[in-house]
Amino acid sequence: MNDRILGLRNKMAGLNLQGMIISNPTNVKYFTGLEAEGILLITRKENVYVTDSRYIEYVSNKITPFDEIVVDDFKNISKDDFENFFMFCENVGFEENYVTYASYKKFMHLYKINNFVEAESIINKLRMIKDEQEINNLKEACKITDDCFAFLRDYIKPGMTEKQIARAIEKYYMDNAEGVSFEPIVASGENSSKPHAIPTDRIIEENDIITIDMGCKINGYCSDMTRTIFLGTPTDEQKYVYDLVLKNQLKSLYEMRDGASIKDVAKIVKSNFALEGYDMAHGLGHGVGLDIHEPPFIRDSNDNCLKEKMVVTNEPGIYIPGNFGVRIEDTILITKDEQEVLTKSPKDLVVLSI
Amino acid sequence: MNDRILGLRNKMAGLNLQGMIISNPTNVKYFTGLEAEGILLITRKENVYVTDSRYIEYVSNKITPFDEIVVDDFKNISKDDFENFFMFCENVGFEENYVTYASYKKFMHLYKINNFVEAESIINKLRMIKDEQEINNLKEACKITDDCFAFLRDYIKPGMTEKQIARAIEKYYMDNAEGVSFEPIVASGENSSKPHAIPTDRIIEENDIITIDMGCKINGYCSDMTRTIFLGTPTDEQKYVYDLVLKNQLKSLYEMRDGASIKDVAKIVKSNFALEGYDMAHGLGHGVGLDIHEPPFIRDSNDNCLKEKMVVTNEPGIYIPGNFGVRIEDTILITKDEQEVLTKSPKDLVVLSI
Numbered sequence: 001m002n003d004r005i006l007g008l009r010n011k012m013a014g015l016n017l018q019g020m021i022i023s024n025p026t027n028v029k030y031f032t033g034l035e036a037e038g039i040l041l042i043t044r045k046e047n048v049y050v051t052d053s054r055y056i057e058y059v060s061n062k063i064t065p066f067d068e069i070v071v072d073d074f075k076n077i078s079k080d081d082f083e084n085f086f087m088f089c090e091n092v093g094f095e096e097n098y099v100t101y102a103s104y105k106k107f108m109h110l111y112k113i114n115n116f117v118e119a120e121s122i123i124n125k126l127r128m129i130k131d132e133q134e135i136n137n138l139k140e141a142c143k144i145t146d147d148c149f150a151f152l153r154d155y156i157k158p159g160m161t162e163k164q165i166a167r168a169i170e171k172y173y174m175d176n177a178e179g180v181s182f183e184p185i186v187a188s189g190e191n192s193s194k195p196h197a198i199p200t201d202r203i204i205e206e207n208d209i210i211t212i213d214m215g216c217k218i219n220g221y222c223s224d225m226t227r228t229i230f231l232g233t234p235t236d237e238q239k240y241v242y243d244l245v246l247k248n249q250l251k252s253l254y255e256m257r258d259g260a261s262i263k264d265v266a267k268i269v270k271s272n273f274a275l276e277g278y279d280m281a282h283g284l285g286h287g288v289g290l291d292i293h294e295p296p297f298i299r300d301s302n303d304n305c306l307k308e309k310m311v312v313t314n315e316p317g318i319y320i321p322g323n324f325g326v327r328i329e330d331t332i333l334i335t336k337d338e339q340e341v342l343t344k345s346p347k348d349l350v351v352l353s354i
Numbered sequence: 355m356n357d358r359i360l361g362l363r364n365k366m367a368g369l370n371l372q373g374m375i376i377s378n379p380t381n382v383k384y385f386t387g388l389e390a391e392g393i394l395l396i397t398r399k400e401n402v403y404v405t406d407s408r409y410i411e412y413v414s415n416k417i418t419p420f421d422e423i424v425v426d427d428f429k430n431i432s433k434d435d436f437e438n439f440f441m442f443c444e445n446v447g448f449e450e451n452y453v454t455y456a457s458y459k460k461f462m463h464l465y466k467i468n469n470f471v472e473a474e475s476i477i478n479k480l481r482m483i484k485d486e487q488e489i490n491n492l493k494e495a496c497k498i499t500d501d502c503f504a505f506l507r508d509y510i511k512p513g514m515t516e517k518q519i520a521r522a523i524e525k526y527y528m529d530n531a532e533g534v535s536f537e538p539i540v541a542s543g544e545n546s547s548k549p550h551a552i553p554t555d556r557i558i559e560e561n562d563i564i565t566i567d568m569g570c571k572i573n574g575y576c577s578d579m580t581r582t583i584f585l586g587t588p589t590d591e592q593k594y595v596y597d598l599v600l601k602n603q604l605k606s607l608y609e610m611r612d613g614a615s616i617k618d619v620a621k622i623v624k625s626n627f628a629l630e631g632y633d634m635a636h637g638l639g640h641g642v643g644l645d646i647h648e649p650p651f652i653r654d655s656n657d658n659c660l661k662e663k664m665v666v667t668n669e670p671g672i673y674i675p676g677n678f679g680v681r682i683e684d685t686i687l688i689t690k691d692e693q694e695v696l697t698k699s700p701k702d703l704v705v706l707s708i
Contacts, residue, residue: 036550053633057548096454100450100451100453167529170533175521194408279407281407321411
């Protein structure tokens with residue numbers, strides 16, 4: 001059986017789960033490598049992937065005997081078969097943050113489940129710790145993101161629109177990776193004060209501040225990086241805020257290591273900003289993997305600790321409504337003793353030549 | 355108040371719903387025009403959009419007094435405020451196919467709801483019937499899809515890979531629209547026998563059959579079209595299957611009109627294919643709008659009728675595993691007396707010059 005499903009079965013045993021229904025496509029991909037529409041059933045006896053006729057051929061070619069996954073077509077499964085999957089299971093787990101209310105009711109009815117238990121956290125715990133193959137993919141995605149930033153430093157000129165730059169980023173990632181890991185943010189001038197700005201037709205002018213938040217995918221794994229740059233001379237206020245954000249980004253980076261309390265790390269930046277009269281409008285960071293946003297979420301309500309082989313972002317930001325904003329973000333690998341910054345683009349204040 | 359929210363309130367009254375929580379971003383966009391993270395609450399007294407500090411500035415600028423939508427920041431809403439939203443509501447509706455089991459429980463707890471009622475169908479019923487603005491967007495998206503197909507007829511040459519063609523489609527839509535409405539399918543040779551093939555590194559050869567399924571977005575509205583083409587001479591079997599699919603696509607097109615039973619239309623193609631020994635591996639079509647797949651679903655289990663101003667696809671296909679497949683798909687507007695085909699690319703057997 002593959003290591004990931006074995007790991008899941010171990011965690012299930014610890015929670016007294018005899019069965020599990022995995023329907024989130026990203027989780028299915030994590031455990032099987034499959035990218036199709038279907039559901040993975042972990043039963044007492046076997047692992048079953050249920051799909052439909054559109055995918056049977058692809059799935060049958062992709063699954064190896066080593067996976068120990070039985071492939072079934074929905075339409076060949078009788079009412080009795082469905083009820084038999086979890087017949088002698090007292091507790092069956094499901095993904096409570098993925099399964100809709102309608103699906104929950106359907107599953108209960110179809111599989112005649114005794115106790116249907118919220119169990120997404122055991123999958124999250126597995127996915128939070130990256131294996132070597134995953135780390136290599138994440139490193140590669142970050143490397144290409146650095147390359148894209150280097151490309152942008154030459155590419156961006158006054159007269160371009162935010163949308164134009166966003167499209168150049170998309171094209172870059174399409175040519176050099178599997179495309180973007182999320183819609184790029186290119187926010188210039190006063191638009192930079194919106195943390196999640198959508199690129200507009202605003203024309204980039206001399207002396208503009210520009211926040212660029214972008215990432216790509218390699219084998220499904222995401223990168224995430226933000227840089228705030230200047231197309232000419234920053235104002236004194238902009239310089240001051242930039243330095244404050246950068247100082248805190250380096251401070252929180254230093255704190256992010258195996259065993260560190262997530263809550264404590266998030267609080268440091270928040271209180272440092274508050275001391276200067278600024279508010280932290282979003283969390284300090286988030287896990288990155290097959291999803292662009294995944295556990296652990298680096299915020300002051302998270303009681304867990306960082307662990308070796310987690311990959312997370314570190315992205316403090318200050319936003320002054322109607323004026324400007326600064327965010328600096330890296331994707332980081334937590335290592336045994338400290339941390340490795342996977343996005344290596346320069347963070348000292350970048351002023352582009354016009 | 356805007357017409358769409360007014361329409362919703364009318365439907366709510368008919369179902370004895372005094373309140374509604376709308377959290378699916380596509381539905382929120384439909385009712386408000388907003389593209390942010392937030393929830394729309396339809397209460398007895400008002401329409402409230404609850405978001406967080408990242409989006410407050412954008413949302414406040416976008417909402418007009420005419421919309422009659424109050425904007426609120428999550429963090430300024432107290433526990434009591436949440437409980438007051440639906441205080442005197444007997445029944446509150448929610449989107450059962452969007453809201454996860456975890457969110458369902460959270461909503462129940464946070465808003466102290468008496469009866470939380472599955473009510474997604476009333477939103478679907480509104481969204482199924484397109485207004486003039488929506489139809490114009492859909493027409494524009496289909497027009498650009500036709501242009502892309504014309505471009506591909508010259509572009510595709512032996513020696514290219516499926517992925518290369520898929521990327522050319524993505525670039526075309528990025529330059530001429532808001533990007534793709536779904537990942538394009540480019541399936542050549544034996545790959546064409548998979549209805550939902552993912553583009554591979556397979557090199558296109560002379561005499562290949564190629565299925566291309568693609569669409570783009572205009573103002574969020576999707577187009578969807580499939581053509582199966584030949585890069586040289588089709589075999590007699592391929593010609594036979596192509597003609598069979600096309601004949602049935604024209605037949606079902608003719609049947610698709612205001613008042614037609616969806617079930618009956620879907621059954622015609624299915625039984626025609628069965629007579630020839632072929633199986634219909636998927637539904638005959640689906641609604642198209644802000645989502646690429648949305649109600650109504652054109653399948654033989656749907657008891658409803660087609661109505662004027664619905665926009666749906668018509669996409670019969672035959673797939674011979676390990677050999678080849680043929681699918682022909684158009685996006686169609688149902689009109690008062692008949693139907694208008696919005697994707698106008700030629701459907702007679704296209705043989706590209708090599």
